[in-house]
Amino acid sequence: MTAPVAGASTPQLQGSPEIALTGATGFIGTTLITHLTNAGWRVRALYRPRSGRVPPNLPGVEWFAGDLNDAAALNTLVTGTHAVIHCAGAVRGASRADFDQVNEDGALRVSQAAARQVHTPRFLLISSLAARMPELSHYAGSKWRGESAIKATAENLRWTVLRPPAVYGPGDRELLPLFRSIANGFAPLPAGANGRFSMIYVEDLAVAVVCWLTEDTGYGQTFELDDGRVGGYNWDAVLEIGGRVLRGGASVRRVPIPIPLLNLAAYTNLAAARLLGYAPMLTPGKVREITHEDWLCDNREFTQVTGWQPAFGLEQGLSLIFNKNIATLQEIL
Ligand SMILES: NC(=O)c1ccc[n+]([C@@H]2O[C@H](COP(=O)([O-])OP(=O)(O)OC[C@H]3O[C@@H](n4cnc5c(N)ncnc54)[C@H](OP(=O)(O)O)[C@@H]3O)[C@@H](O)[C@H]2O)c1
Numbered sequence: 001m002t003a004p005v006a007g008a009s010t011p012q013l014q015g016s017p018e019i020a021l022t023g024a025t026g027f028i029g030t031t032l033i034t035h036l037t038n039a040g041w042r043v044r045a046l047y048r049p050r051s052g053r054v055p056p057n058l059p060g061v062e063w064f065a066g067d068l069n070d071a072a073a074l075n076t077l078v079t080g081t082h083a084v085i086h087c088a089g090a091v092r093g094a095s096r097a098d099f100d101q102v103n104e105d106g107a108l109r110v111s112q113a114a115a116r117q118v119h120t121p122r123f124l125l126i127s128s129l130a131a132r133m134p135e136l137s138h139y140a141g142s143k144w145r146g147e148s149a150i151k152a153t154a155e156n157l158r159w160t161v162l163r164p165p166a167v168y169g170p171g172d173r174e175l176l177p178l179f180r181s182i183a184n185g186f187a188p189l190p191a192g193a194n195g196r197f198s199m200i201y202v203e204d205l206a207v208a209v210v211c212w213l214t215e216d217t218g219y220g221q222t223f224e225l226d227d228g229r230v231g232g233y234n235w236d237a238v239l240e241i242g243g244r245v246l247r248g249g250a251s252v253r254r255v256p257i258p259i260p261l262l263n264l265a266a267y268t269n270l271a272a273a274r275l276l277g278y279a280p281m282l283t284p285g286k287v288r289e290i291t292h293e294d295w296l297c298d299n300r301e302f303t304q305v306t307g308w309q310p311a312f313g314l315e316q317g318l319s320l321i322f323n324k325n326i327a328t329l330q331e332i333l
Contacts, residue, residue, distance in 0.1 A: 019213070020078045020121070022046045022068065022110060023087030025055070027171045028126065028202055032087060033061060035206035041213065046077050046088065068106030074113040083122040083213055086110045086150075091139065091174075092279035094270060099142035107146035108153065115154035122158045122219070124212060125150050129165040129198070129224060129297055136292060137285025147222065160212060161222040162205075165232075165297055169202030170321055174281070179318065182242035182252050189235050190291050191256035196234050197295035198226035201317035204310040211308035218305045224297035227317075228310045232296045238314065245318040262287050 019036065023029040024045035036043050037060035044062050047055045055063040066073025068088055078084050088110075090102035107125060114123050127143050130136070134144035147161050168175040181187050208225055212218060226232065235254070243252040266284045273280035303309060312320065 017082040018042045018044055018080060020044045020046070020081045020084045020114075021087060022077075022085070022106075023089060023126070024061075024063075026087065026089075027169070027173065028167060028205060029087045030171060031169065031202045031206045032085065032209060033058065035203070035210050036085075036213075037061060039210045039214070041210075044077055044081060046073070068102055068109055071109055071113065074110055075116065078110070078113045078117060078121060081117075081121045083124065084110060084114045085124045085126070085209060087126040089126070089128075089146075090142070090279070092281045093138060094273045094280055094283070096138040096141070098279065099138045100145060103139075103142035104145040104149055108149040111150040111153040111157060111159070115157045120154075120156050120158070122213075122216070123150065123160070124209065125159065125161045126209075127161050127163045127222075129163045129295055130289060131163055132224075133289075133292060136288045137283070139285060140289065158219040160218045160220075162208065162212075162302075163222060163224045163297070164200050164205050165198040165224070165226050165295055167200055167202050167205055168317060168321075172202070179242065179246065179321070182239065183246040185247065185250065186253045186255050187235070187239055187242070188255045188257050190262055190287070191258045193235055193291055195291070195293035195295065196232045198224075198229070198232040198297045199314060199317075200225060200227050200310065201312040201314075201320070203320075204312055207311070208302065208306070208308045211306040215306045218302070221301075221305070223299075223302040223305070225299040225302045225308075226297050226310070227313050228299060229313055230298075233314065241314050242318065245315055246322065259287070259291065 019041050021029060021032060021043050024033055025047050033043055042060050044064055046066050047063050048067055049065045064077045086107060088106060090099050093099045111123055114121050127147050130140035131143040131147055134141040150159050178187060204227060239252040239254060243250060263284060266282050266287045269280045269282045
């Protein structure tokens with residue numbers, strides 16, 4: 001559990017209404033809990049019980065055991081709440097079904113539970129910018145289908161969809177390995193990858209969610225949001241900033257991985273995952289995602305509607321990850 005940092009100022013709330021949160025045990029959900037409770041919300045958080053797992057005892061948080069395929073547990077979770085933040089999602093998987101069961105069917109079940117309440121809670125879906133390109137991968141398609149499912153759930157559901165781009169911060173498992181390599185002076189990247197992409201620091205995303213709650217607005221709308229850097233990033237920019245923040249200005253060597261080799265690794269990993277039964281991150285679909293040329297977005301619309309402003313660019317975000325605590329620094333190095 002991380003403490004919010006100076007710069008990402010969380011709007012404060014009068015009273016103490018309850019909200020339901022799924023995905024509370026994940027990378028983004030963990031930061032969300034901190035910001036929501038700091039803003040005065042009482043959080044009913046879903047967790048999947050498993051052997052040895054004891055959810056942390058946190059002020060303002062009540063834990064509910066359950067899975068997204070358990071309609072009764074979801075009904076209990078959302079009962080009496082003012083809003084539902086649906087952040088749970090599958091970010092790894094071997095098949096379309098792996099993703100759809102969670103990102104489409106799960107989203108539908110949570111939204112149906114919300115719509116069934118006498119006082120229908122407001123509903124926020126944490127989708128992904130990937131939903132903009134559903135044909136690219138099973139993940140992207142499932143996020144798009146999840147959005148469609150919640151939009152079609154019921155007329156009385158006041159839904160909003162947020163589509164973050166790449167989210168990074170303490171606890172992230174996708175970009176942290178790259179930052180670790182950058183800190184060590186090299187960066188394995190797809191050969192010729194030249195696309196532009198937006199990013200967002202996890203604390204800024206959490207503050208955006210609190211702003212949505214506080215402003216009580218944006219229903220029936222889908223928003224993209226990023227860190228506000230005009231034109232986003234390309235890998236050269238990430239390596240330049242990473243070299244400056246993580247290496248005191250020393251250069252970072254780009255190690256090009258030929259795309260056929262990356263695909264070979266992805267197909268091998270996918271086959272191994274199917275054989276051994278684990279959820280793979282590197283798959284052919286993931287390669288198509290990371291080599292896609294345009295993951296740029298901007299937050300003007302969301303800012304206009306909620307007043308939210310991002311506080312951290314990559315430079316600040318990386319500095320924070322490093323200075324945040326010694327454990328994180330040691331983890332990176
Ligand atoms: N990270 C990014 O860069 C990024 C970018 C854009 C959008 N997003 C979206 O943000 C959301 C959270 O992502 P994350 O990076 O925080 O992922 P994460 O660290 O893998 O967390 C996923 C969360 O969803 C929960 N979950 C998964 N399947 C579930 C199920 N069947 N029933 C109940 N809970 C389930 C997980 O519970 P367990 O702890 O039990 O596994 C965990 O709490 C996802 O919807 C993702 O698509 C992420």
